[in-house]
Amino acid sequence: MTFHGYLCEVDNPKDLVELSKKVRDSGYIKFDTYSPFPIHGIDKAMGIPASVLPWLSLTGCIIGLTCALTMQIWMNGIDYKIPLSGKPYISLPAFIPVTFELTILFTAFFTVFGMFGLNKLPTWYRPIFNNASIKRATCSGFFLSISTLDNNFDESKTRLFLEKNGAKNIERILD
Amino acid sequence: MDITNEEINRVPQVLGNKSFKKVTEIISKPAETKAPKWWFIGLIGSMSLAALLFSLIGYLIWDGVGVWGLNNPVGWGFAIVNFVFWVGIGHAGTLISAILFLFRQKWRTSINRFAEAMTIFAVICAGIFPGIHVGRIWLAYYLFPIPNSMAMWPNFKSALLWDVFAVSTYFTVSLLFWYVGLIPDLATFRDRARTKIKKIAYGIFALGWNGSNRHWLNYEKAYMILAAIATPLVLSVHSIVSFDFATSNLPGWHTTIFPPYFVAGAVFSGFAMVLTLLIIARKIFGLEDLVTIRHLENMNKFILATGTMVGYAYAMEFFMAWYSANQYEAFAFINRAFGPYAWAYWIMVSCNVISPQFFWFKKLRTNIPIMFVISIFVNIGMWFERFVITVTSLHRDFLPSSWDYYIPTWVDIMTFVGSFGLFFTLFLLFLKYLPIISISEVKGVMDIADPHHYDEHKEEKS
Numbered sequence: 001m002t003f004h005g006y007l008c009e010v011d012n013p014k015d016l017v018e019l020s021k022k023v024r025d026s027g028y029i030k031f032d033t034y035s036p037f038p039i040h041g042i043d044k045a046m047g048i049p050a051s052v053l054p055w056l057s058l059t060g061c062i063i064g065l066t067c068a069l070t071m072q073i074w075m076n077g078i079d080y081k082i083p084l085s086g087k088p089y090i091s092l093p094a095f096i097p098v099t100f101e102l103t104i105l106f107t108a109f110f111t112v113f114g115m116f117g118l119n120k121l122p123t124w125y126r127p128i129f130n131n132a133s134i135k136r137a138t139c140s141g142f143f144l145s146i147s148t149l150d151n152n153f154d155e156s157k158t159r160l161f162l163e164k165n166g167a168k169n170i171e172r173i174l175d
Numbered sequence: 176m177d178i179t180n181e182e183i184n185r186v187p188q189v190l191g192n193k194s195f196k197k198v199t200e201i202i203s204k205p206a207e208t209k210a211p212k213w214w215f216i217g218l219i220g221s222m223s224l225a226a227l228l229f230s231l232i233g234y235l236i237w238d239g240v241g242v243w244g245l246n247n248p249v250g251w252g253f254a255i256v257n258f259v260f261w262v263g264i265g266h267a268g269t270l271i272s273a274i275l276f277l278f279r280q281k282w283r284t285s286i287n288r289f290a291e292a293m294t295i296f297a298v299i300c301a302g303i304f305p306g307i308h309v310g311r312i313w314l315a316y317y318l319f320p321i322p323n324s325m326a327m328w329p330n331f332k333s334a335l336l337w338d339v340f341a342v343s344t345y346f347t348v349s350l351l352f353w354y355v356g357l358i359p360d361l362a363t364f365r366d367r368a369r370t371k372i373k374k375i376a377y378g379i380f381a382l383g384w385n386g387s388n389r390h391w392l393n394y395e396k397a398y399m400i401l402a403a404i405a406t407p408l409v410l411s412v413h414s415i416v417s418f419d420f421a422t423s424n425l426p427g428w429h430t431t432i433f434p435p436y437f438v439a440g441a442v443f444s445g446f447a448m449v450l451t452l453l454i455i456a457r458k459i460f461g462l463e464d465l466v467t468i469r470h471l472e473n474m475n476k477f478i479l480a481t482g483t484m485v486g487y488a489y490a491m492e493f494f495m496a497w498y499s500a501n502q503y504e505a506f507a508f509i510n511r512a513f514g515p516y517a518w519a520y521w522i523m524v525s526c527n528v529i530s531p532q533f534f535w536f537k538k539l540r541t542n543i544p545i546m547f548v549i550s551i552f553v554n555i556g557m558w559f560e561r562f563v564i565t566v567t568s569l570h571r572d573f574l575p576s577s578w579d580y581y582i583p584t585w586v587d588i589m590t591f592v593g594s595f596g597l598f599f600t601l602f603l604l605f606l607k608y609l610p611i612i613s614i615s616e617v618k619g620v621m622d623i624a625d626p627h628h629y630d631e632h633k634e635e636k637s
Contacts, residue, residue, distance in 0.1 A: 014629035036195060036363070037619035038391035040626060048389060051396040075320060075328035082330050097337035097415050101344040104408045108348045108401060112355055115397035119390040121358075122382035129385070135366035137386040138359065140195035 001174050004127045005147040006158060007134065008167035013039045015166065016142040020045040022165050023144065030150035034137035053114055060110025061103055068102035069095065127175040145173065190464040195618050198465070202360075202612045203367055205460050210607055213459075218603045224596020231590045232303070236312050242586045248572040249581035254308035256561040257591050259416055260444070261301030261598075262342065263437075263557065266409055267445020268294025269349060272356070273405035276398075282473055284616040285465045288360075289456070290449045291353045292609070296601040297448070298346045300594045305338070334418040341415040348408055352401045355394070358384050360610040413441040420564065426507035427568030430495065436488035443481035443527070444557035450474050450550040454543060456606065465612055468541055475540045478553060482531030485560075489528065503573070511567045515580055519563050526556025 010016050016033055023031050024047040033042060043050075076082060077090035087094060116122070128134050128145060137143050144167065146158055162170055193201075235242055245252050268290035275283040309315050318339045320329055329336050362384035365377040384390070414434035421433040450471065457466045496508040512520050530552040533539045540546070566581050605611070622628050 012629055013624060014626040017626045033388045034386040035388060035391070036199075036359075036386060037615045037624055038395050039388065039624070042388050043392050046388060048392055051393045053393050053396040054400065057400045071320065072331045076331045080326065080328040082332070084330065084332050087332060091332055094332040097334075097411070097418070098331055098340045100411055101337075101340040101408075101415075104404050104411075105344045105347060107404050108351050111397050111400045111404075112351045115355070115393050116382070118393045119387075121384070121390075124378065124383045126383060126385060134385060138363040138366045138384070139199045143386075 002127070003148055003155075004173040004175065005145055005149075005153070006162060007128065007131050007143060007145045007171045007173050008162050009133065009169040010142050010144070010167060013042075013142060016144065017042055017045045019144055019165055019167060023146065026161065027152050028146055028150050030147040030153075032145050032147075034134065034141075034143040034145070036138055036140060051118070053111065053118060056114035056117075057107050057111045060106040060108075060114075063110075064103040064106025065099060067106070068099040072098060127173050130175055131171050131173060133169060133171060190467055193464070193621070195621070195623070198617055198621070199363060199367070199614055201462065201465065202610050202614050202617075203364065205606060205611065206364060206608055207367070207369075211459075214603060214607060218600065221596045221599035221603060224593050225600045226593075226596070227589060228303075228593025228597055231586055231593060232307050234586065235307055235590075240308070240310050242584060244581060244583040244587050246579045246581060248577045248579050249566055249569045251565055251569060252581055253583055253587040253591055254304045255419070256558070256565050257594060258301050258304040259437075259561045259565075260558045261297045261304070261594065262345075262416055263413065263441035263444045263561075264448045265294040265297040265301065265345070265349070265445060266413060266438070266441035267449050268292070268297075269345075269352075269405050269409040270442050270445070271449070272352060273402040273409065276402040277406060281620045282470050284620050285462075285467075285612050286449065286453060286470055286474075287616070288353075288356065288613045289453060289611055290445075291349065291356065292602065292605045292611075293445075293449060293452060294349050295346070295353055296598050296605075297445075298342065298349065299601065300598050302342060302346065303594065303597075305342075334415070334422045337415045338419055341412045345408060345412045348401070348405055352405055355397060355401060356613055356616070357609065358382060359386065359394075359615040360613060362386070363614050364610065410438055413437045420568075425568055426501070426503040427511065427564070430492060432488055432491055432495070436485070436492075439481045439484040439488065440527075440557060440560060443478060443485055443531075444553060446474050446477045446481065447550040447553035447557070450478070450546060451554065452602070454547050454550070456611065460606075460611070462612065465617060468543075471543070471546060472537075472540050475534045475546055478550070479531050479534040479540075482527060482553065486524075486528035489524065507568055507571070510571055511563060514567065514571070516563065516567045516570070519559050520567070523556050523559040523563050526552040527560060530556070 010019055013035065016035060016039060020031075020033055020042060024045065029047075031046070033039075033046060035042075072095045073090050076095075081089045083089075133141065134143060144162075146153060146162070152158075159170060243252060243254070268287075271283050271290040272287040272294075276287075306312075306315060309318075316323075317329065318336070358381060361377050361381040365374060365381045368374040368377055414437065417433035417437035420428035421430060423429060453466060453474075454471070457463060493508050493512075496504045499505075511517075530549050533545065533549060570581055571578055618624055
């Protein structure tokens with residue numbers, strides 16, 4: 001049985017934001033909060049920096065644009081020329097629709113799979129799933145966990161700290 | 176329930192002071208209880224129609240396109256009409272999920288899952304028709320730029336090829352958008368699952384989601400970016416569909432108004448379809464407090480606005496036919512309204528232009544039986560719009576000796592009916608096995624989800 005950290009519960013979104021602020025201010029970094037929906041302002045309360053996902057999307061966007069133009073110019077303008085209605089072989093205006101669609105397609109792939117990558121999804125097993133109470137995090141519960149990997153973590157002090165700050169149902173995360 | 180204009184901004188998104196748990200329970204109920212009898216009857220009916228669709232496709236491939244009613248000038252019949260009809264229906268789903276999301280229209284949360292599902296199933300139905308109408312189905316791979324031994328590439332200057340890219344991108348992006356939205360709700364279903372099979376099945380697709388706010392941060396960003404790219408995408412898709420017609424030199428098709436006119440028509444028909452399905456589902460599953468009369472009223476306003484735009488486009492086409500002083504163009508439009516297909520034209524006008532005008536009146540806009548009837552009229556009218564555009568423009572060729580009258584065969588008609596079977600099969604399965612309303616998003620717009628709701632001054636008030 002490895003001990004992974006503490007899991008505790010609060011009553012509502014406001015308490016979760018308040019508790020996160022206290023945990024953040026006490027110097028904890030490796031902690032997380034769980035809620036059935038994203039809570040407004042919790043990223044600041046937890047001190048998480050903004051998501052880097054938009055840069056991944058932009059990468060997808062540029063790759064899609066480049067691929068689409070290269071493909072069409074090479075296929076219709078160089079490798080297999082189709083003389084059509086007096087248009088030049090490389091007719092950029094006529095290439096716009098496909099370019100646009102592929103740009104969107106690549107952006108979407110990079111956005112979705114980028115998000116999976118940043119969130120490490122799919123991860124079907126996490127030690128936290130051993131705690132039955134976490135099931136309520138997808139329904140009506142609001143939880144906070146502090147990992148043993150955090151430098152400030154101390155088995156008794158952290159527990160005391162959570163108790164003092166109004167956390168309920170403190171459980172150990174084990175696997 | 177009566178809402179006055181002064182109160183409208185303060186109407187809660189979810190009625191009846193519900194807790195988060197209650198919302199989860201209401202939405203999970205259809206998936207957790209035994210399916211009612213009507214569901215089985217509906218599923219058997221839809222599946223038989225879907226089977227009919229696939230057998231007729233088999234017959235078509237076996238026998239050739241001669242089994243359809245196409246003739247010499249009318250080389251494009253039900254296949255393109257059904258394709259545009261189904262693709263158009265899909266557009267309301269993306270509009271609700273993406274455009275209304277960007278505009279922060281919170282009322283969309285209770286209908287977006289439903290509408291997105293409809294989009295995906297409608298695009299599946301749409302994709303079948305161009306796939307089977309190519310005649311020699313074994314050459315369908317010509318549609319894609321696949322390296323082949325003939326060293327040929329597709330023609331990227333063709334509007335039909337643009338369509339291949341537009342529709343396949345649209346389907347893929349809609350599916351990704353829908354799935355991303357589903358992940359947290361699938362996790363909810365996983366955590367509520369009582370049987371092993373359900374736990375594993377929902378668990379696999381929930382990808383191990385646990386509601387972590389570190390995940391929500393990236394998730395929300397991804398959702399927003401998807402909405403931002405789906406918005407121009409949905410506008411582009413029906414514009415490109417309209418290019419199939421507009422880039423050809425045929426009177427009645429060759430008009431610059433087509434892209435905006437098609438997009439408005441698509442949203443119009445899609446909202447009507449969402450409304451038809453939602454009115455039934457809301458009643459059957461007891462979702463009246465989540466999908467309130469105000470949601471339905473808002474949708475009716477969309478139907479009124481887009482229906483009026485479509486009516487304007489019909490009028491403008493006639494004006495341009497006269498103003499262009501082009502006799503072929505003028506003939507095409509006069510023939511449309513008074514020629515052999517006048518019956519189709521006037522069905523279209525009465526369903527699309529006249530019927531939504533009833534929604535100017537609040538009494539009618541909030542009356543469920545009336546909106547149901549009008550939504551059906553709009554569905555019919557929009558199918559006829561595509562029929563009118565396609566067939567009336569083709570059946571009078573430049574040479575009067577080629578003129579003919581297009582009559583669909585039973586195969587044409589039953590293939591179309593069969594596509595409804597496929598649509599409803601998928602839809603009924605969705606109603607039974609997936610969260611039909613976005614659980615996490617509905618919770619997110621409730622008053623109790625806002626941390627400031629618990630602030631001191633609020634508590635004093637209540």
